[in-house]
Each structure stands twice: as C-alpha cells, then as structure tokens.
Amino acid sequence: MTDEAVRTPFEGAPNEDSTSQSIETWQLTPTNSGLLRGLLYASWTISGGFVVLLGTVATFLALEPTTPTDTVSVPILAVVALVVTLAGFGWLLTRLVRWQHGRTFLRLRAPEPSDPTRSVVEHAPIRSLVAFAGVGAVIHAGGFAFVLGVERSSFWYLLPIGAVYATFVAVRWWLPTAGRLTDDVLAVTSFPHEGAVGSRWFGALETTLEVDPASIQRVRARSLGETTLVWLTRDRSASVVAAVPPSVRDRLEE
Numbered sequence: 001m002t003d004e005a006v007r008t009p010f011e012g013a014p015n016e017d018s019t020s021q022s023i024e025t026w027q028l029t030p031t032n033s034g035l036l037r038g039l040l041y042a043s044w045t046i047s048g049g050f051v052v053l054l055g056t057v058a059t060f061l062a063l064e065p066t067t068p069t070d071t072v073s074v075p076i077l078a079v080v081a082l083v084v085t086l087a088g089f090g091w092l093l094t095r096l097v098r099w100q101h102g103r104t105f106l107r108l109r110a111p112e113p114s115d116p117t118r119s120v121v122e123h124a125p126i127r128s129l130v131a132f133a134g135v136g137a138v139i140h141a142g143g144f145a146f147v148l149g150v151e152r153s154s155f156w157y158l159l160p161i162g163a164v165y166a167t168f169v170a171v172r173w174w175l176p177t178a179g180r181l182t183d184d185v186l187a188v189t190s191f192p193h194e195g196a197v198g199s200r201w202f203g204a205l206e207t208t209l210e211v212d213p214a215s216i217q218r219v220r221a222r223s224l225g226e227t228t229l230v231w232l233t234r235d236r237s238a239s240v241v242a243a244v245p246p247s248v249r250d251r252l253e254e
Contacts, residue, residue, distance in 0.1 A: 023180065023181070023182050024180070024181045024182075024247065024248060024251070025178075025179070025180045025181075026178060026179060026244065026245050026248065027114070027115070027177065027178040028114060028177040028178065028227060028243055028244075028245070029112065029114045029115045029123055029177070030112065030114070030120070030123040030124060031123050032226070033114075033177070033225075033226065033227045033243065034224065034225040034226060034227060035224045035225065035227040035229075035243060036114055036172070036177065036227070036243070037123075037124065039168055039171060039172050040112070040120055040123065040124060040172070041124070041128070041132050042168050043165060043168040043169055043172060044120065044124075044129060044132055044133065044136075045132045045133065045135055045136035045139070046136055046161060046164065046165040046168070047136075047165065048089075048129065048132060048133030048136055049132075049133055049134075049135070049136015049137045049138075049139060049140050050136070050137075050140060051089070051133065052082070052085055052086060052089055052133045052134060052136065052137035053136075053137040053140045053141060055085040055088070055089065056078070056081045056082045056085045056137060056141075057081075059081040059084050059085050060077060060078055060081035063077060063080065063081055063084075064077065082134065082137065082138075085137075086130050086133070086134050089130055089133060090126055090127070090130040093121055093126050093129065093130070094126055096121070097121055097122065097126070103119065103122070106119035106120075106121050106122070107119045113172045113173045113177075113190070113191045114172070114177040114178065114190075114191065116191055140157075140161070143157040143161065144157055173190065173191060174190050175190055175241070175242070175243055176188035176189055176190045176209070176240075176241075176242035176243065177189075177190060177242075177243045178190075179242065179244065179248075181213075181248055181251060181252075183213070184212070184213070185210050185211070185212065185213070186210070186211040186212075186213055186216075186252070187208055187209070187210045187211075188208070188209055188211070188240065188242040188244075189208040189209070209240060211232065211234065211240060213252070215234045215235050215237065216232050216233070216234055216252065217233050217234060217235055218232075218233040219231075219232055219233075219249070219252045219253050220233075221249045221253070223246060223249075226245070226246070227243050227244075227245070228243070228244055228245065228246050228248070228249040229241065229242075229243055230242055230243075230244055230248075230249055230252060232252070
C-alpha cells in the first residue's frame with residue numbers, strides 16, 4: 001500500500017481537467033526568500049534586542065556587587081554582562097529548538113507568519129538571531145541613553161521604535177506570501193493555514209483572495225533578489241499586493 005501524495009493547502013484534489021491547465025503553487029518563507037528573511041531579522045532585532053537588553057541589565061545588577069569598582073570600570077562590566085546574556089540567550093534558544101515541547105512553545109510565542117507550523121527560530125541560524133538581538137540591545141541602549149541625556153521621557157524612544165516594529169510585523173503578517181496560479185484563477189494568501197483555502201483568521205479576516213487573471217489591468221513589479229513584489233491593478237476592484245516568485249510575475253505580465 002503506497003502513501004498518498006502530500007498536497008499543499010493551495011493544491012486542489014486531482015481531477016480530469018488538471019492536466020489541461022498549467023498550475024503553479026508557491027510558499028515563500030525566510031528560508032527561500034531574502035525579502036522575508038530580511039523582515040524577520042529586522043523585527044527580531046527590535047524584539048530580541050529588548051529581551052537581551054533587559055537580561056543584560058539584570059546580569060549587570062547581579063555582577064556589580066561582586067565586582068571591585070576600582071579594577072573594573074562600568075563600561076567593561078556592561079560589556080561582560082552583554083556577552084554573558086547573549087551566551088545564555090543562545091543556549092536557551094538551542095535547548096528549546098532541540099526539545100519537542102520547546103519547539104511547540106516557540107511556535108506559539110514566536111511563530112513565523114509565512115509558515116505557522118514552525119517558529120522564526122526554525123527559519124534562521126541561532127547564531128544570527130543572537131547576533132541581531134545583541135545589535136538590537138546596543139541600539140536600544142543608545143536610544144534610551146540619548147533621550148535621557150536630552151532630558152526627555154523614555155517614551156520619546158519607545159514610541160517611534162514601536163511604530164517601526166509594528167510596521168515590520170504588519171508587513172510580515174499581512175503580505176501574501178503563498179498562492180496558486182492557473183489559467184483561470186490567481187489565489188494569494190498570507191499566513192496560510194492547513195486545510196481548505198479561504199479559511200478565516202480569528203473569524204474576521206480572509207486569509208485568501210482569489211483573483212480572475214482576466215480582471216488584472218496592470219501589473220507593476222519590483223524584484224528583490226529571488227522574490228518579486230507585484231502590485232496588481234484590477235477592474236473595479238481593490239488592487240492586490242503580493243510576494244511571488246519571478247516565474248509567477250512573468251506569467252502575470254504575459
């Protein structure tokens with residue numbers, strides 16, 4: 001007895017007419033898309049940076065009473081605290097990824113929007129994530145030091161950096177990164193779920209949009225490495241923006 005072929009959520013069941021159409025399916029993730037990998041690192045730098053910054057402050061306060069101030073300056077102690085925190089952060093991520101329940105925890109707390117069955121940690125090298133979190137911690141420390149130095153509230157830093165982070169998160173969650181293209185329909189979706197196409201997210205937001213290729217009046221595209229952003233202008237309908245492989249862009253421009 002042979003196993004059934006595994007189909008993606010965007011592939012319909014085989015039928016007699018399936019060979020009459022050219023079907024192309026895709027799912028872009030940080031693993032196969034530089035654009036999404038860049039968005040992951042950018043958002044992780046901000047969020048992971050705050051985690052590392054808080055850990056560094058806690059480590060600094062723990063080390064300060066046991067360190068003679070006449071032999072070790074405060075900046076050196078801060079660097080030591082940052083290194084210790086980054087090492088512990090990397091160790092923790094490594095252990096979580098190697099542990100089944102740890103992976104489940106990461107997928108719930110740090111999901112990858114373009115691949116909800118995995119976490120962001122499973123789509124990027126842990127060393128890279130630790131490095132970007134360290135960079136983020138230094139940026140945050142410098143930002144807080146600047147606003148406090150000019151006698152402003154810390155919210156003068158938190159509000160703009162929060163707006164930047166919200167933008168990255170919004171793009172990562174709502175930019176369609178998967179889909180299916182045939183001669184009759186273009187289906188694009190963001191944060192795809194297992195099961196039938198057209199499922200709703202939290203019962204309110206359509207995750208999948210089906211477009212008749214004949215209704216597309218204009219295709220504007222910008223290639224970003226192996227990923228292409230397309231802006232599809234449609235007749236009497238809202239425009240569609242999606243991330244697609246170059247081959248899909250070529251078919252849409254035909």
